[in-house]
Amino acid sequence: MARQKKGSDLVRFGISIPSDLIQAFDKYIAEREYKNRSEAIRDLIREKLVEKEWDLEVQDQVVIGTITYVYDHHKRELVDEIIEIQHDFPEEVIVTQHVHLDHHNCLEVAIVRGQAQNLRRLSYKLQALKGIKHCKLTMTTTGASLS
Ligand code: NI
Numbered sequence: 098m099a100r101q102k103k104g105s106d107l108v109r110f111g112i113s114i115p116s117d118l119i120q121a122f123d124k125y126i127a128e129r130e131y132k133n134r135s136e137a138i139r140d141l142i143r144e145k146l147v148e149k150e151w152d153l154e155v156q157d158q159v160v161i162g163t164i165t166y167v168y169d170h171h172k173r174e175l176v177d178e179i180i181e182i183q184h185d186f187p188e189e190v191i192v193t194q195h196v197h198l199d200h201h202n203c204l205e206v207a208i209v210r211g212q213a214q215n216l217r218r219l220s221y222k223l224q225a226l227k228g229i230k231h232c233k234l235t236m237t238t239t240g241a242s243l244s
Contacts, residue, residue, distance in 0.1 A: 122134070122137075125137070155213050156212065156213050156214035156217075157212055157213070157214070158212065158213050159210070159211060159212055159213075160210070160211075160212075160213050160216065160236045160237065161208070161209070161210045161236075161237055162208075162209055162210075162216055162234060162235050162236035162237055163206050163207065163208055163209065163234075163235050164206070164207045164209055164216075164219065164220050164223060164232065164233070164234050164235075165204070165205070165206050165231075165232070165233050165235070166179075166204070166205055166223055166224075166229050166230075166231060166232040166233070167198070167202055167203070167204050167205075167229070167230045167231045167232075168202070168203055168205075168226075168228055168229045168230060169201045169202060169203075169228055169230070170197075170201070170202075170203045171201060172227075172228040175226060175227070175228040175229070178226050179205075179223065179226065179229075182219065182222045182223055182226075183207070185219075185222075186209075186211075186215065186219045188211060189209045189210060189211040189215055189216060189219055190207050190208075190209055190219075191207075191208045191209060191210055192207070192208050193205055193206065193207045193208075194206045194208075202230075213236060216234060216236060217234065220232060220233075220234035
C-alpha cells in the first residue's frame, strides 16, 4: 500500500459513539501505546481490510463454525429481526442455543455450516442490527480435507 505523504489527502470525519465504548477504546489504545485515537482507528481499518482480502480466497469453501452474539432482549423488534435473518439461512443455521445472561442481556450461539461467503453474510446481517452489542463469527473446517 502506498504511503500517503504526511498531511496530504487526510479526511476528517465525526463519529457518534457511546461514552462507555469510547472509554473502553481509550483504555485499549493506551495499552497499545498509541499516541492518539486516529492512528488506532486507522490500524483497525487496515486490519479489517487485510482480513477481508484474505477471506476472498476461501469464500467458496464449505466450512463449519459458530456465530456468537449478545443483545438486549427488551428491544422487541430486535428479537424478531434476529429470527427473520435466521429464517433467511435455513440451510446454514443448524442449531441455536440461548442463554439469559442477566436481566437485560442474552447470549446466543448459532452453529452454522455452509459456504464461507454465506456464513459471513449471515454474520454481517446480525452484526449490523441495532442493539446487537457484540457478534463474532468463528470458522473452522469440516475436517473433510484433513487426513
Ligand atoms: Ni434471554
